[in-house]
Amino acid sequence: MLNADLSRCTELLLEKKLTIAFAESASAGRMVAEFSMVPNAGKFLKGGFVCYDACLKEDILEVPKKLVEQFTPESPEVTKAIAEGLSKLIKADIHIGVTGLPAPGGSETPEKPVGTMFICCIYKNKELFAERVIFNGEPEEIILRTVFHTAELLANKLQFLE
Template identity: 65%
Template sequence: MKESIKKVAKILIEKKLTIAFAESATAGRLAAEFSMPKNAGKYLKGGLVCYDAALKKNILGVKSKVIEKHTPESKQVTKAITTGLQKLIDADIHVGITGLPAPGGSETTKKPVGTMFIHAIKNGKTFFNERKVFSGKPEEIIIGAVNHTAQLLLKNLQ
């Protein structure tokens, strides 16, 4: 994980790009990991932990009907929190993540625990959008999602 984040950090600095995060399921882990490489202040703008659906609605502007129809842990809500983040933090890349690292959310047989949704917007346009199922304990799922997000960023920035 650390190596891919370092590579992404290097590319962001070289291309003079900035990044911000809206995190639900990862609860700030993405922003924390991206703050570790040298010169993080050159690319990392910040992030918002929006674990509770009320924050998704009240701060990021996600419509109640979108949450009710699709659940807080969904592709649609992930896109909406990423879109809402653009209004709060000025950055070149905005990344949103929601999902189910542990039981107690909207899990179903079609959306089991471990399902994570990642959406990124670069300069106002969708950069990538992915649903992936991870396995393991909650921390392993979160670390997997952070690593996968770094890999997606690396792949799409190169």
Template identity: 60%
Template structure:
């Protein structure tokens, strides 16, 4: 069952007749899955691409290798590029990309600890970037990211 905030966000998207697509790294499809649990979601959810590994970011979505090498696969810069390139794959009103570190073994540093998540949304052409650090298990970090994105969209769409 999707969270209350995801339901609220989805309702706003449907009421405004807006469509959404996701490019997901750290969330590995969970955003798409959560939004798919809302009744009548076919009116707003167009799809998603899971690009967990850097090679998928590069080979499928076309993120330049230099960008990944310079900033790491889990970075604001790569996340922005994913959102921008998603526009070429899925024609939607809103494109969302997520990367981050839900567990050790990625590009974590003292400045970018495990729990750091990057979100980049393009809402009808307007870019919005978000960097948050969450605590908890990998699943808790992912679910906090899902809810934070839903709140971000609610705030933007109601402003």
């Protein structure tokens, strides 16, 4: 069954004739997978890039190594940088970057616990929104909640775009 926020978001993408692409770290392609299951996805979905390892963020998306070292791969700064880097690789109206900690083993701290996710949306080369969220649950649940929350955030912005 299609999530209501995802459905609303993709309807707005179709209505406004906008295209979207994703740079995914922690979500490991789940964003693209979920958006691709919507009818007529080929009209708005350009594709995505999974950059789970920091070297892919640096080598392909041109995220400065110093940025990753200073802020960690799971940070708002790196999330914005991967969205911006994606905009140089895939031509689309909207570029979304996602990083975070759906499971132990990253840069978690008491201030940035497991479940912390970062989302950044670039619309026509300008930041449309950036958000840090914390979800509880198993990794799959955290990732799915991130996908649907991103769809909700984007839909709320798209409804006001001309």
